[in-house]
């Protein structure tokens with residue numbers, strides 16, 4: 513079977529489509545034939561070595577949409593369309609391969625309203641959005657700021673929060689993103705952090721290291737997912753809980769996401785689609801600025 517492997521860290525030239533031995537499902541696992549995957553910032557940073565040196569060679573990839581080949585003893589069945597996230601850096605199990613074996617509790621039926629390419633855009637960004645919103649404990653009628661709301665994670669977080677009845681505002685990088693975040697449910701949107709109201713938000717979801725700490729209410733909650741920007745400043749003197757949230761594999765979360773998608777609450781955005789043999793071109797596209805959606809790779 514084919515797999516996208518690296519045996520050293522570097523630019524797109526280190527990506528190789530290799531023939532590797534076929535795998536089967538282990539105990540408690542589901543074996544999936546991959547139909548599509550997508551590229552996330554972590555894949556780019558892993559390939560380049562920006563987030564550290566991990567054992568090599570490795571198969572890259574976190575997102576997966578495909579078809580069950582071997583369901584093991586779980587409730588999924590062969591031939592079923594599924595989607596999943598693999599914590600590739602934690603487990604060494606990358607998804608950019610023809611066959612992927614994952615724990616059954618990290619796999620869920622794919623949204624029925626999406627193609628495999630569309631479903632492959634969602635697992636990592638959707639679970640990050642969902643788990644971080646749950647940590648923020650922000651509910652209907654409360655105020656949330658999403659910093660980086662036009663980005664991949666930010667846009668899904670904005671839409672889920674809006675669907676939950678949360679009053680969401682958006683901080684974005686460019687004027688051209690303002691209409692998009694308003695149409696996705698933002699009440700107020702700005703490119704200028706100085707425009708944000710002081711001590712107004714019950715919760716802040718920060719996707720790029722904005723650290724808009726003056727905007728959160730005393731006693732509120734502030735979550736960042738931008739690991740590389742460093743920790744959120746200590747706000748304990750104001751009784752603000754802070755965290756850097758790390759995404760976890762979560763089949764139940766994927767089922768919840770599929771529900772939002774099939775109800776029309778989350779729209780997916782694809783910038784471009786590449787066949788597996790063009791994996792280097794896909795990474796080059798990912799690195800360009802001005803993308804409006806995810807880069808998908810099909811098998």
Ligand SMILES: NC(=O)c1ccc[n+]([C@@H]2O[C@H](COP(=O)([O-])OP(=O)(O)OC[C@H]3O[C@@H](n4cnc5c(N)ncnc54)[C@H](OP(=O)(O)O)[C@@H]3O)[C@@H](O)[C@H]2O)c1
Pocket residue numbers: 552553554636637640659660661662663664665666683684685686719720736737738739756757758759802
């Ligand atoms: N901790 C975790 O478990 C976890 C999980 C997923 C992702 N992440 C990390 O979270 C970050 C976001 O991921 P993503 O997939 O959503 O990336 P993304 O699609 O690139 O989104 C980031 C967004 O932040 C915006 N942004 C950056 N600097 C800004 C600034 N100064 N002012 C306003 N907006 C700004 C970007 O604007 P432009 O459109 O102008 O670039 C973009 O819209 C990445 O660093 C990723 O590695 C962490």
